[in-house]
Amino acid sequence: MGRLDNALRLIGRLIPMVYIAFNLGNPLALTASIILLILNLVTWNRDLDLELTILSLAVAGLMPPLLGLAFSIPLTLVLDSNLRLSNDEPWWVYALALLASMMLSMILINPSQALAYAVPLAYIALTPFATWVRLKATRIILRPSRRLETTAGVPLSYSLSIVTKPKINAVAEVVSDGELSLEPKVLLMNGETEVKARVLYQISGVKEPRLRVKFRDLRGLVTVERAIKHPPITVISRIRAAAEYAGAMVRGLSVRGVENVEEVKEYAPGDPIRRIHWK
Numbered sequence: 442m443g444r445l446d447n448a449l450r451l452i453g454r455l456i457p458m459v460y461i462a463f464n465l466g467n468p469l470a471l472t473a474s475i476i477l478l479i480l481n482l483v484t485w486n487r488d489l490d491l492e493l494t495i496l497s498l499a500v501a502g503l504m505p506p507l508l509g510l511a512f513s514i515p516l517t518l519v520l521d522s523n524l525r526l527s528n529d530e531p532w533w534v535y536a537l538a539l540l541a542s543m544m545l546s547m548i549l550i551n552p553s554q555a556l557a558y559a560v561p562l563a564y565i566a567l568t569p570f571a572t573w574v575r576l577k578a579t580r581i582i583l584r585p586s587r588r589l590e591t592t593a594g595v596p597l598s599y600s601l602s603i604v605t606k607p608k609i610n611a612v613a614e615v616v617s618d619g620e621l622s623l624e625p626k627v628l629l630m631n632g633e634t635e636v637k638a639r640v641l642y643q644i645s646g647v648k649e650p651r652l653r654v655k656f657r658d659l660r661g662l663v664t665v666e667r668a669i670k671h672p673p674i675t676v677i678s679r680i681r682a683a684a685e686y687a688g689a690m691v692r693g694l695s696v697r698g699v700e701n702v703e704e705v706k707e708y709a710p711g712d713p714i715r716r717i718h719w720k
Contacts, residue, residue, distance in 0.1 A: 446522045453494050453519040454481050456512070460500060463508060469549070470503040491523040495538055502546035502557045509557025517561045521568075521660070528661035532569035535662075539565060569662040576656045576665035580606045583652075585638075589674040596641045597674070603654075608632030614655040621650045621671070630656070645678035 460474035477500055481493055498516050501509040520535075539562050546554040584602040591597035601623070603613070613630045615623050621640045628634050642648055650671040657664045 446526060449519045449522040450490055452515060453490055453497065453523070454485065456497055456516065456519075457481055457500075460497075460504075460512070464504060467504065470500065473500045473503055488527060491520075491527055494520050494523050495535065498539065498558070498561050499542040499546075502542050502554050503550065504557065506553045506556040509554065510559065513557050513560045517564050520561060521564070524660040524662065530661070531664070532565055532662035535565050536562070565662075568660070569658075572658045572660075572663045573665060575607075575609060576611065576658070576663065576667075579609050581654065581667060581669050582606065583669060583672055585672055589672055590677070591640070591642070591674070592677050593643055593645045593679055594641075596639055598637070598639045600635055601638045602633060602635050603630070604633045605630060609656070611656045611658050614657075616653045616655070617671075618650050620648070621652075623652075640674060642674070642676045645676045648674040648676055650674070 457474050457478035464470040501512045543555050543558045582604040586600035611630045614627045623636045652669045655666045
């Protein structure tokens with residue numbers, strides 16, 4: 442947690458005290474502010490900042506419209522910080538909570554109270570939408586660390602760089618097919634990251650394994666799943682591999698007594714058998 446997050450967390454915890462000072466003439470908002478302050482003090486060392494921030498936004502809707510709007514702006518910043526630190530719920534959970542608070546505020550007081558929820562509702566609706574579009578549109582590139590060629594039955598290990606253009610910051614969960622294994626499966630994306638890959642095929646051919654990457658934005662509000670085609674992997678049969686190995690061995694043998702293969706002449710009757718270039 443950085444200094445800014447610590448400062449915003451402290452603001453979120455202490456803002457009910459400011460509520461009380463501004464609502465001495467408003468019994469409903471004053472009572473709600475006192476209860477909210479007690480909850481903040483009782484749960485000071487517990488990880489409930491996100492939930493208490495939602496309650497603070499709800500209490501802001503009980504105040505006069507302009508006053509509630511003024512408080513909702515810094516609380517939206519606090520909400521953003523708390524989402525990045527401890528959120529596990531999709532965006533619509535918070536949207537429903539804010540809408541319910543808006544409806545109660547409009548019924549209990551007057552319709553103008555909805556103004557206090559304009560900023561947090563716009564944030565909780567537009568931010569996930571913009572993030573979803575970006576995660577869907579980003580280009581994902583896979584770059585292996587070596588030539589992808591192996592023999593059937595022989596494992597192939599390599600590093601695989603995952604690059605996003607434009608750069609995105611998100612938590613990514615990578616799922617592959619049965620023959621291809623990746624480590625780690627969950628990683629933090631920051632434009633480019635790397636995983637260790639290992640593949641084992643028993644049948645020869647050109648393989649194009651499929652990968653599924655599930656992106657989750659750092660606020661935890663949006664999840665997007667993408668399918669990616671892995672670069673082709675050439676799998677050579679055992680027979681072909683043995684033949685190529687034997688050919689390489691033959692090419693590596695020198696002709697006894699002959700320094701340059703271009704000097705080899707056609708066989709003529711009477712030539713010594715041991716000087717025959719059998720290739």
